[in-house]
Amino acid sequence: IAILGLFVKLRDRFVNMVTGQLTGPSVQAAYAKGITANQLIGYLEKHLHPTMRSSLSTGGLSPVIIDQLYLWEG
Numbered sequence: 001i002a003i004l005g006l007f008v009k010l011r012d013r014f015v016n017m018v019t020g021q022l023t024g025p026s027v028q029a030a031y032a033k034g035i036t037a038n039q040l041i042g043y044l045e046k047h048l049h050p051t052m053r054s055s056l057s058t059g060g061l062s063p064v065i066i067d068q069l070y071l072w073e074g
Contacts, residue, residue, distance in 0.1 A: 027072045037073040
């Protein structure tokens, strides 16, 4: 959760799940610390909740989220 807090605005914390919001400022703060978009995407895909993974046709993060992370990286 501490790692997630580096680039996500944390909202709720449950027993085995955390919810948060990727925002421009939160992601920019991670980039300023030397974290790359590829690292963020890899971390998010590895820790994606199983229910979300099965609901997406791609089996991972939405392409829109991936594109936005690359755009924010500049």
